[in-house]
Amino acid sequence: xxxxxxxxxxxxxxxxxxxxxxxxxxxxxxxxxxxxxxxxxxxxxxxxxxxxxxxxxxxxxxxxxxxxxxxxxxxxxxxxxxxxxxxxxxxxxxxxxxxxxxxxxxxxxxxxxxxxxxxxxxxxxxxxxxxxxxxxxxxxxxxxxxxxxxxxxxxxxxxxxxxxxxxxxxxxxxxxxxxxxxxxxxxxxxxxxxxxxxxxxxxxxxxxxxxxxxxxxxxxxxxxxxxxxxxxxxxxxxxxxxxxxxxxxxxxxxxxxxxxxxxxxxxxxxxxxxxxxxxxxxxxxxxxxxxxxxxxxxxxxxxxxxxxxxxxxxxxxxxxxxxxxxxxxxxxxxxxxxxxxxxxxxxxxxxxxxxxxxxxxxxxxxxxxxxxxxxxxxxxxxxxxxxxxxxxxxxxxxxxxxxxxxxxxxxxxxxxxxxxxxxxxxxxxxxxxxxxxxxxxxxxxxxxxxxxxxxxxxxxxxxxxxxxxxxxxxxxxxxxxxxxxxxxxxxxxxxxxxxxxxxxxxxxxxxxxxxxxxxxxxxxxxxxxxxxxxxxxxxxxxxxxxxxxxxxxxxxxxxxxxxxxxxxxxxxxxxxxxxxxxxxxxxxxxxxxxxxxxxxxxxxxxxxxxxxxxxxxxxxxxxxxxxxxxxxxxxxxxxxxxxxxxxxxxxxxxxxxxxxxxxxxxxxxxxxxxxxxxxxxxxxxxxxxxxxxxxxxxxxxxxxxxxxxxxxxxxxxxxxxxxxxxxxxxxxxxxxxxxxxxxxxxxxxxxxxxxxxxxxxxxxxxxxxxxxxxxxxxxxxxxxxxxxxxxxxxxxxxxxxxxxxxxxxxxxxxxxxxxxxxxxxxxxxxxxxxxxxxxxxxxxxxxxxxxx
Amino acid sequence: xxxxxxxxxxxxxxxxxxxxxxxxxxxxxxxxxxxxxxxxxxxxxxxxxxxxxxxxxxxxxxxxxxxxxxxxxxxxxxxxxxxxxxxxxxxxxxxxxxxxxxxxxxxxxxxxxxxxxxxx
Numbered sequence: 006x007x008x009x010x011x012x013x014x015x016x017x018x019x020x021x022x023x024x025x026x027x028x029x030x031x032x033x034x035x036x037x038x039x040x041x042x043x044x045x046x047x048x049x050x051x052x053x054x055x056x057x058x059x060x061x062x063x064x065x066x067x068x069x070x071x072x073x074x075x076x077x078x079x080x081x082x083x084x085x086x087x088x089x090x091x092x093x094x095x096x097x098x099x100x101x102x103x104x105x106x107x108x109x110x111x112x113x114x115x116x117x118x119x120x121x122x123x124x125x126x127x128x129x130x131x132x133x134x135x136x137x138x139x140x141x142x143x144x145x146x147x148x149x150x151x152x153x154x155x156x157x158x159x160x161x162x163x164x165x166x167x168x169x170x171x172x173x174x175x176x177x178x179x180x181x182x183x184x185x186x187x188x189x190x191x192x193x194x195x196x197x198x199x200x201x202x203x204x205x206x207x208x209x210x211x212x213x214x215x216x217x218x219x220x221x222x223x224x225x226x227x228x229x230x231x232x233x234x235x236x237x238x239x240x241x242x243x244x245x246x247x248x249x250x251x252x253x254x255x256x257x258x259x260x261x262x263x264x265x266x267x268x269x270x271x272x273x274x275x276x277x278x279x280x281x282x283x284x285x286x287x288x289x290x291x292x293x294x295x296x297x298x299x300x301x302x303x304x305x306x307x308x309x310x311x312x313x314x315x316x317x318x319x320x321x322x323x324x325x326x327x328x329x330x331x332x333x334x335x336x337x338x339x340x341x342x343x344x345x346x347x348x349x350x351x352x353x354x355x356x357x358x359x360x361x362x363x364x365x366x367x368x369x370x371x372x373x374x375x376x377x378x379x380x381x382x383x384x385x386x387x388x389x390x391x392x393x394x395x396x397x398x399x400x401x402x403x404x405x406x407x408x409x410x411x412x413x414x415x416x417x418x419x420x421x422x423x424x425x426x427x428x429x430x431x432x433x434x435x436x437x438x439x440x441x442x443x444x445x446x447x448x449x450x451x452x453x454x455x456x457x458x459x460x461x462x463x464x465x466x467x468x469x470x471x472x473x474x475x476x477x478x479x480x481x482x483x484x485x486x487x488x489x490x491x492x493x494x495x496x497x498x499x500x501x502x503x504x505x506x507x508x509x510x511x512x513x514x515x516x517x518x519x520x521x522x523x524x525x526x527x528x529x530x531x532x533x534x535x536x537x538x539x540x541x542x543x544x545x546x547x548x549x550x551x552x553x554x555x556x557x558x559x560x561x562x563x564x565x566x567x568x569x570x571x572x573x574x575x576x577x578x579x580x581x582x583x584x585x586x587x588x589x590x591x592x593x594x595x596x597x598x599x600x601x602x603x604x605x606x607x608x609x610x611x612x613x614x615x616x617x618x619x620x621x622x623x624x625x626x627x628x629x630x631x632x633x634x635x636x637x638x639x640x641x642x643x644x645x646x647x648x649x650x651x652x653x654x655x656x657x658x659x660x661x662x663x664x665x666x667x668x669x670x671x672x673x674x675x676x677x678x679x680x681x682x683x684x685x686x687x688x689x690x691x692x693x694x695x696x697x698x699x700x701x702x703x704x705x706x707x708x709x710x711x712x713x714x715x716x717x718x719x720x721x722x723x724x725x726x727x728x729x730x731x732x733x734x735x736x737x738x739x740x741x742x743x744x745x746x747x748x749x750x751x752x753x754x755x756x757x758x759x760x761x762x763x764x765x766x767x768x769x770x771x772x773x774x775x776x777x778x779x780x781x782x783x784x785x786x787x788x789x790x791x792x793x794x795x796x797x798x799x800x801x802x803x804x805x806x807x808x809x810x811x812x813x814x815x816x817x818x819x820x821x822x823x824x825x826x827x828x829x830x831x832x833x834x835x836x837x838x839x840x841x842x843x844x845x846x847x848x849x850x851x852x853x854x855x856x857x
Numbered sequence: 858x859x860x861x862x863x864x865x866x867x868x869x870x871x872x873x874x875x876x877x878x879x880x881x882x883x884x885x886x887x888x889x890x891x892x893x894x895x896x897x898x899x900x901x902x903x904x905x906x907x908x909x910x911x912x913x914x915x916x917x918x919x920x921x922x923x924x925x926x927x928x929x930x931x932x933x934x935x936x937x938x939x940x941x942x943x944x945x946x947x948x949x950x951x952x953x954x955x956x957x958x959x960x961x962x963x964x965x966x967x968x969x970x971x972x973x974x975x976x977x
Contacts, residue, residue: 644877658876669869
């Protein structure tokens with residue numbers, strides 16, 4: 006317990022203060038409660054007394070009023086007064102009862118008894134007697150003006166009461182009523198006084214209590230103040246003293262004096278802790294100081310030693326710097342050599358000769374240098390560094406120059422000579438020259454020389470070794486470059502060849518997986534132009550294939566074929582497919598490129614077979630059309646002949662059938678002729694039997710014939726010129742031409758309309774226009790209209806029969822007569838075919854001037 | 858009486874078939890092109906329809922394709938008379954609803970026999 010107090014400053018004082026505070030608080034509370042109770046009891050008693058006095062006063066007043074009422078009745082016979090008085094009886098009794106229950110003192114009890122007696126007397130005696138007297142007065146039994154005592158006493162009620170001994174007879178008043186009244190009045194007075202005195206007592210007591218409370222309050226404050234003075238001040242004084250001791254000690258410590266706080270250090274509280282820390286601090290400070298002094302001595306010694314070392318280092322550094330300079334020089338040298346080797350190895354060596362010779366000069370510590378190339382004819386080409394014209398001329402032209410000698414001897418040649426000139430050095434000097442031949446490694450012929458010049462010393466052994474090795478490198482580099490150039494040329498040639506062929510080619514290199522393509526591939530697959538060529542260059546075959554397959558319509562065939570490329574099952578056949586929804590038909594085949602028994606790559610070739618496919622399609626279409634066209638007349642001939650053979654027919658029918666058979670045979674003949682014409686045209690063996698022909702009557706005849714065979718169409722010939730429309734033509738062929746054009750006009754205007762033929766003269770030609778109002782020709786078909794086997798394929802024309810030969814035959818005939826045919830058409834409105842053939846005169850003139 | 862429609866653009870062939878069948882006592886209507894043929898089939902319930910394939914306006918196949926969609930014409934017997942005789946043409950015609958396929962040139966007496974078999 007004692008220890009606990011010592012551990013912390015102020016713990017004792019705090020405990021004392023808190024205890025006192027608790028005692029003071031409890032005591033005050035108890036006192037306060039006690040006094041408060043006392044005060045409250047006093048106040049209650051005062052209230053009780055006041056109430057009693059009030060009630061007495063009220064009671065008395067009421068009784069007085071009763072009395073007056075009774076008297077009033079007695080005097081004036083006012084019965085209402087009497088009734089009011091008797092009604093008050095119960096109330097009066099109640100008040101008395103209250104007093105009886107509330108009384109606490111002897112005097113109170115007596116007083117209550119007096120009141121009860123008075124009440125009994127008043128209401129048992131006075132009121133009944135008075136009532137009877139008044140009754141008798143009213144009845145007239147009593148007539149006296151003043152109340153006579155005797156009369157009262159003689160009243161039966163009074164008589165009975167006197168007999169009972171409840172009242173005494175009084176000769177003056179009849180019955181004694183004043184006695185009780187006086188008694189009760191005096192009792193009331195006494196009681197009042199008693200109350201007043203009691204109130205005094207209670208009040209005094211209340212005041213005393215109040216005084217005591219005030220006294221206690223002042224006392225408690227005073228005692229608290231005293232306690233603070235008593236306990237706290239000495240405590241504070243004690244603590245302050247301890248701290249001020251510490252402060253003094255620290256001041257002393259600052260001044261470097263010895264401090265002793267041993268007594269204080271033993272304490273367990275904060276002061277003790279502080280003192281101990283202080284003590285430790287003081288000791289540490291002393292130790293440090295000692296230490297520093299020692300250190301200082303040591304440092305001084307070290308410094309001296311360092312100065313000595315520094316001097317030594319400076320000497321070493323100088324030495325090192327010299328070595329470094331040397332190394333840097335060597336390094337530079339090496340770097341130059343590296344650069345030189347790199348330059349020689351790089352692709353651009355051709356343009357890098359000045360750089361090469363410059364580096365060579367630096368490395369060999371020369372003044373001047375040159376690369377002299379010798380071509381097959383023996384002429385020199387010089388790339389030099391520091392070589393002036395004079396030296397250059399001397400070198401190349403002089404018979405004694407090292408170069409000439411080296412060329413002759415085909416080996417390295419050195420020379421040294423004294424130069425009297427003062428240029429470029431300001432005094433005569435020696436000039437050391439060397440020329441090292443560079444051999445072509447393939448045939449050992451000399452292709453160049455390395456020429457170097459020094460002014461001061463000879464070339465050392467090492468330098469000569471360098472130069473020789475450069476010569477070897479240069480020769481290899483030149484060879485490599487020649488090979489590279491050759492390869493580039495070859496490659497360019499191959500590329501040009503590949504680009505110039507019509508087929509698209511993809512080459513997949515097996516060793517590098519690189520893909521090479523030629524230009525036609527880009528033309529075949531324009532989609533590839535959307536991708537940058539750089540991206541494409543880096544792509545593998547797989548990526549290329551994915552790009553190509555996107556455009557292929559038969560992607561599955563394409564994939565299946567290309568899947569086999571790198572397997573055992575290499576495809577030796579070809580595959581055909583269309584791209585861009587039939588825009589182009591391609592045939593693809595693959596070849597393995599085998600060099601020395603090893604497969605080096607795969608070549609894929611894409612051939613554009615669109616036109617071949619188209620021709621194939623046209624041909625098969627043509628055959629199908631021909632077959633259809635042939636079958637119709639054949640059906641008629643076959644059918645009618647069968648009927649004629651197998652059935653009995655009337656004569657007219659037989660005749661009709663025969664006629665039909667005849668015309669159908671004729672139709673067949675035309676078809677076959679058309680077909681033969683085409684064949685002839687294709688072989689170029691068509692001959693024309695020309696003659697002078699006025700075409701107007703020919704055309705007119707034909708129109709008449711057509712008019713007869715078609716009811717839907719109206720025909721018109723416009724030939725306004727008076728001159729005859731004379732041509733130099735094969736009549737049969739001309740008729741065939743016109744017949745084709747007219748039958749087309751009829752066929753392709755299935756809803757009828759007007760067909761006009763217009764003949765006209767121009768300068769040297771006659772034009773024939775055949776115009777219809779039919780379905781017309783779509784503009785995209787106009788270009789191909791005169792192609793063999795071509796037929797416009799749309800819903801309007803599909804059902805119209807034809808061989809697709811009529812117009813090609815027409816064109817052939819017109820061209821055969823040095824003419825032209827063309828067409829103008831608006832779809833759904835009609836077409837106009839315009840034939841222009843030289844007039845007879847012009848044609849003959851031409852035929853005469855043109856040598857056969 | 859058996860009612861037959863003949864749709865053929867070639868007049869000569871129309872005459873051949875008409876003459877042959879009329880002798881057998883059939884009641885025959887003629888159509889010169891596909892459009893007319895379709896109109897007639899729409900209006901009349903024929904026992905047999907004979908159509909050429911290559912006709913202006915509408916091809917025989919187009920006519921039949923449309924006819925098959927008409928109410929009450931699904932069962933109408935259809936014979937196609939055509940110069941197209943490849944197997945692919947036959948398959949195509951079958952698919953569209955052609956019942957008989959006769960390729961040109963044909964024997965009229967044979968045709969009479971076949972038709973007799975169909976309409977009996």
